[in-house]
Amino acid sequence: MAERIPLIVANWKTNKKVAEVYDFLQEIQGKLPDANKVKVGIAAQDIYLHEMVKQSKELKLPVSVIAENVHWADEGSYTGETSPAALADIEVSGSIIGHYERRKMFKETNGSVGLKVTASLRNGLIPIVAIAEDTTRYNPDDEDMAPLTEIAVGLAGVDRQRAENIVIAYEPAWAIGAAETPSLEVIEHAARVIRKSLAILFSQEVADKIRIQYGGSATPENSKDILGLEDIDGLLIGRASLEPTAFLSMVNDAI
Numbered sequence: 001m002a003e004r005i006p007l008i009v010a011n012w013k014t015n016k017k018v019a020e021v022y023d024f025l026q027e028i029q030g031k032l033p034d035a036n037k038v039k040v041g042i043a044a045q046d047i048y049l050h051e052m053v054k055q056s057k058e059l060k061l062p063v064s065v066i067a068e069n070v071h072w073a074d075e076g077s078y079t080g081e082t083s084p085a086a087l088a089d090i091e092v093s094g095s096i097i098g099h100y101e102r103r104k105m106f107k108e109t110n111g112s113v114g115l116k117v118t119a120s121l122r123n124g125l126i127p128i129v130a131i132a133e134d135t136t137r138y139n140p141d142d143e144d145m146a147p148l149t150e151i152a153v154g155l156a157g158v159d160r161q162r163a164e165n166i167v168i169a170y171e172p173a174w175a176i177g178a179a180e181t182p183s184l185e186v187i188e189h190a191a192r193v194i195r196k197s198l199a200i201l202f203s204q205e206v207a208d209k210i211r212i213q214y215g216g217s218a219t220p221e222n223s224k225d226i227l228g229l230e231d232i233d234g235l236l237i238g239r240a241s242l243e244p245t246a247f248l249s250m251v252n253d254a255i
């Protein structure tokens, strides 16, 4: 089976002022583990990304800078959007795509997710595809859980040759910004179902290479147990990633 180096990603969303971004990067300098053991990414607002790439180089941080969203066209008349080609040009490493908050508040669909994933892969960006599971459909006993539809529809047109670079973030909608996470059994079951559906869509070989993260109220208190699950290869962390000590502790739990 393919070795999947865990990937821990901070999802800062629409938080932090520029001085706080600098402080955070300085605070984690020299404290991150070997990138051969765990990969680390920080997703932030577009306005900070170019400077974060430069700062990460200067501070020698083994950190990938990630966008919160990306458009599907490399260039053109799409006022207000950020193109994947522009992100690649400033050495951003990837983008979160289809986060539940974007699906819910900005009407993102599996169709637009698919276009963005394809555009990201075409530009050498890592797409972190967030698979939400909304409360109304949540049923841990159901083998055909909701994530399957999002994977099947959202990733249907993706080129199999590049698919191994996709990262899936399993984020039950009801656990985002909440007080609770699902049980370890539910997370492991969901990740297994997701990997099975990736194998059907692409191939078992490709599915075994794709990293599946867990996201939704991950904290330093529960991260070690979640990261210990066989099919979980990392975390997408919201609130707990805003504070460097908590974030570093969760990064180290992935080793």
Ligand code: PEP
Pocket (backbone or CB within 6 Å): 011, 171, 175, 176, 177, 178, 215, 216, 217, 218, 236, 237, 238, 239, 240
């Ligand atoms: C998220 O929304 O991606 C997330 C993981 O948020 P939180 O950890 O705050 O629940």
